[in-house]
Amino acid sequence: MKVLVIEDNQDIAASIRDYLENSNYSVDIASDGMTGLNLAIARDYCVIILDLGLPDIDGVDICHRIRHDAQHSVPVLMLTARSSLENKLEGFESGADDYLVKPFSLKELAARIKVLSERIGRAPDPRLQIADLTLNANTHEVYRAGKRIELTPSLFRLLMYLMRNPHRVITREELLNAVWQNNPPDSDALRTHLFNLRQLVDRPFDRPLLHTVRGFGFMLTDRNAKD
Numbered sequence: 001m002k003v004l005v006i007e008d009n010q011d012i013a014a015s016i017r018d019y020l021e022n023s024n025y026s027v028d029i030a031s032d033g034m035t036g037l038n039l040a041i042a043r044d045y046c047v048i049i050l051d052l053g054l055p056d057i058d059g060v061d062i063c064h065r066i067r068h069d070a071q072h073s074v075p076v077l078m079l080t081a082r083s084s085l086e087n088k089l090e091g092f093e094s095g096a097d098d099y100l101v102k103p104f105s106l107k108e109l110a111a112r113i114k115v116l117s118e119r120i121g122r123a124p125d126p127r128l129q130i131a132d133l134t135l136n137a138n139t140h141e142v143y144r145a146g147k148r149i150e151l152t153p154s155l156f157r158l159l160m161y162l163m164r165n166p167h168r169v170i171t172r173e174e175l176l177n178a179v180w181q182n183n184p185p186d187s188d189a190l191r192t193h194l195f196n197l198r199q200l201v202d203r204p205f206d207r208p209l210l211h212t213v214r215g216f217g218f219m220l221t222d223r224n225a226k227d
């Protein structure tokens, strides 16, 4: 069971990590919003603990982007120092599942994580689909036009990120971050991966879905198909 903690206060993040690791969770920490958002979309977590006040992107905004832009159903528990009703409503409207006001007890946090993570079994459809390409985030199965496509873990993460962000240009940097957290095995790794992904997902089929947008990045779409 993997938990992502998006929290800029290092003491709070470390105490959450220590407590949860003792309860047999594995924990990733992101200390800013952008890193957190990329991890949330690229990796599979049972719960995301999201601080409302972050240095770059607001927690409400991150939650909105996880839910609405990426269509991701992972449970989100928001943490905040602010306790007004307004913030609470704003958090829930953005798609948060639960809410804790700082300071909170770690025991209570763990109890809520348990409840939220048990929702995984009855989570909405984990299938992502663009045209005839489908990806199942739970079983890691990818199909195009009814044919099973086998992908390496990095190619799978790359495709999952693209499918969770369809119809928009994604920069090189964003993809690097999504697959390797900006530490690719070598400088050409992304290019090689995109080449390999195209060979498997596009080449055998009549219509390309993965497009290069010259000078900007890449886009997975079945709209305005031009390369």
Ligand code: CA
Binding pocket: 007, 008, 009, 051, 052, 053, 054
């Ligand atoms: Ca904070």
